[in-house]
Amino acid sequence: MPPPGGSLRILPAGATVPSLFAASLLTASLLLPWQGQWLCAAAVIIVLGVPHGALDVEIGRTLLRHRVGWVWFPLFATPYLMLVAAVLGAWRLAPEPILAAFLAVSVWHFGTEESEGAHELSVLALGGLPVALPVVVQPVATARVLSAISGVPLAEAPAWLLWPSLAWVPLAVLWACRTLMWGPRRALLLPLLQCVGFVALPPLTAFALYFVSVHAPSHTAALIRHPTRAPRVHNTVSAWRLSTPTTILTVLIGAALLPFGAGEPAVRLVGMTLQLLAALTLPHVLLEVWLTGHERTQALTTQPRPVPCAAR
Numbered sequence: 001m002p003p004p005g006g007s008l009r010i011l012p013a014g015a016t017v018p019s020l021f022a023a024s025l026l027t028a029s030l031l032l033p034w035q036g037q038w039l040c041a042a043a044v045i046i047v048l049g050v051p052h053g054a055l056d057v058e059i060g061r062t063l064l065r066h067r068v069g070w071v072w073f074p075l076f077a078t079p080y081l082m083l084v085a086a087v088l089g090a091w092r093l094a095p096e097p098i099l100a101a102f103l104a105v106s107v108w109h110f111g112t113e114e115s116e117g118a119h120e121l122s123v124l125a126l127g128g129l130p131v132a133l134p135v136v137v138q139p140v141a142t143a144r145v146l147s148a149i150s151g152v153p154l155a156e157a158p159a160w161l162l163w164p165s166l167a168w169v170p171l172a173v174l175w176a177c178r179t180l181m182w183g184p185r186r187a188l189l190l191p192l193l194q195c196v197g198f199v200a201l202p203p204l205t206a207f208a209l210y211f212v213s214v215h216a217p218s219h220t221a222a223l224i225r226h227p228t229r230a231p232r233v234h235n236t237v238s239a240w241r242l243s244t245p246t247t248i249l250t251v252l253i254g255a256a257l258l259p260f261g262a263g264e265p266a267v268r269l270v271g272m273t274l275q276l277l278a279a280l281t282l283p284h285v286l287l288e289v290w291l292t293g294h295e296r297t298q299a300l301t302t303q304p305r306p307v308p309c310a311a312r
């Protein structure tokens with residue numbers, strides 16, 4: 001079935017404006033030295049990417065407000081922030097394992113969002129693209145970004161990342177062949193464009209463009225379509241409006257953490273932004289997993305039971 005909005009749509013619904021804005025800023029940033037490129041990429045991720053996660057607060061509101069009244073916010077925000085704090089603490093203790101875990105969770109998170117319930121191969125192919133492709137095509141530049149996030153000096157992509165990334169290539173080719181043969185072939189268009197982006201652009205720039213043009217809008221579009229999770233999020237405008245206060249709160253938390261970062265300003269900003277992103281991704285993903293399970297159980301328990309035939 002063609003997606004709503006016409007069969008020519010390549011990007012997810014609601015992606016046009018943030019994509020155009022991000023593409024213009026990020027293209028202009030290529031004229032700057034790498035520090036300028038990193039600052040622009042971080043700004044794009046914060047302003048246009050973080051809001052999709054900030055909408056979790058609307059899900060919390062729907063779940064809790066009718067039961068506990070105004071306490072819903074502290075009740076939802078406290079465990080959420082505790083998980084964030086735990087990941088931020090863990091970054092200090094074991095940066096490389098946390099980096100590996102963050103990348104693995106991201107592959108799964110991106111893949112489940114973009115493949116919309118399709119089989120595991122498409123989850124791995126699509127979710128692996130923004131993580132594995134930059135490692136394969138630009139290992140040294142990618143290692144620099146990973147160093148900034150983890151604080152671990154990496155001259156090249158570490159073996160634990162390089163081998164799985166190389167293994168992703170045949171999986172992605174297999175997925176592309178399957179899609180080419182059994183369709184829908186239009187599903188190849190966006191990943192193909194993403195490949196061009198990750199080959200042609202610096203890794204962080206390409207990631208920022210992917211995050212705000214593909215991942216964030218598909219997550220938001222799914223929430224808008226969802227009948228019960230966040231009824232107030234009913235179109236792109238309400239999504240942006242309702243995410244703004246929580247995004248501002250998140251930026252304030254990030255700003256407060258900035259002095260704890262290390263390195264020159266661009267490295268510090270990118271490091272802190274991506275570390276916080278990793279920390280926010282944990283509750284963001286756990287909430288999604290819990291909701292999926294909860295909704296499945298509810299659907300099973302509320303399904304009308306077959307009425308037994310009257311005793312003869």
Ligand SMILES: CC1=C(/C=C/C(C)=C/C=C/C(C)=C/C=O)C(C)(C)CCC1
Nearest residue numbers: 050053054056057077249250280281284
């Ligand atoms: C909901 C919520 C918050 C913000 C969460 C955000 C902004 C999450 C972003 C997640 C992302 C971008 C994940 C990647 O895909 C706060 C302010 C921490 C506190 C309480 C509740």
Ligand SMILES: [Fe+2]
Nearest residue numbers: 052053219284
């Ligand atoms: Fe997300």
